[in-house]
Amino acid sequence: MQKLVDGIHKFQSESFSQDQKLFETLADGQNLLALFITCSDSRIDPNRLTQTKPGELFIQRTAGNIVPPYGSVFAGEACTIEYAVMALGIKDIIICGHSHCGAMGGLLDPDSIEQMPAVKEYLKHAEATRRIVNENYKHLTDPAKRLTLTVEENVLVQLESLKTHPSVAAAVGRGDLKLHGWVYKFETGEVFGYTPEKNAFLPVEDVEPATPGDRTLPPI
Known part of the structure; x- marks a missing residue:
């Protein structure tokens, strides 16, 4: 805990003073580039990964992204998505x-989560992911x-789930919103983006900007 308190003191005395004008402008609102939905895992730092500043990413973190x-859960996830699209005018998720x-x-x-009923229940929202892997990739044993x-596969499943949100579906239909699927390999710093044309994750710098479109599940 002391490390966190020391960090706050260092932030206030060094980082804040260096970027004080930036932080002062945040009182006037956000200048958002995207809604970034990722895992709660502490090894992911969305702002550091994308080299963005405060006020540029609207971030939602959940177990397993x-x-x-x-309609299945009217909680923080649905609220964050709806607000990002309708109130903040997000153009990319x-x-x-x-x-x-x-x-x-x-x-x-x-079996590893049997004693964690909340986690077990929440992971039911990734049941399609489990079925795709177990039924379509039986040969993959490593x-x-x-x-x-x-x-x-879970990134793609969650993209399909994202499209069930009315605000997202409407914005995508109008061409006002684009959806992107990424995978971050934190031990190497690599980021891979899904490209529907090749049905594969490629280095994100090689992926053309996404356009609204469907991906058929499960994969062949």
Whole structure:
């Protein structure tokens, strides 16, 4: 805890004073580039990853970067998405999974979360991910590769779930909103973006800006 308090003192005496004008402008509102939906995992720092400043990313964090389908849970997730699209006029939404995801590990190994009923219940929103991996990739037995595939498939499943939110569906239909699927490999710093044309995750710098479109699930 002391490290956190010391960090606040350092922020106030150094970082804040260096960027005081920036922080003062935040009182006038946000200058948002995207809604960034990612995992609660502490190893992901969205602002550091994207080199963005305060006021530029609207961030939503949930276990396994899960987006419950609209109407299933009227809680923080639905509220954040709706507000971002309708009140803040977000033009891009990114769902970003990551390597070594504990939530996806629990999805593949239900026994490991048996004593965590809340986690077990929440991961039901990724049941399609589990079924896709178990039924379509039976040949993939290597645990590390299986987890990586699960992380990727879950990003795509959650993108489909995101489109069940009326505000998102309407904005995508008007061409006012674009959806993006990313996977961050934190041990190497690499970020991969999904490209529908090749049905694959490619280095994000090689992925053309996304246009609204559907992805058929499950994959062949």
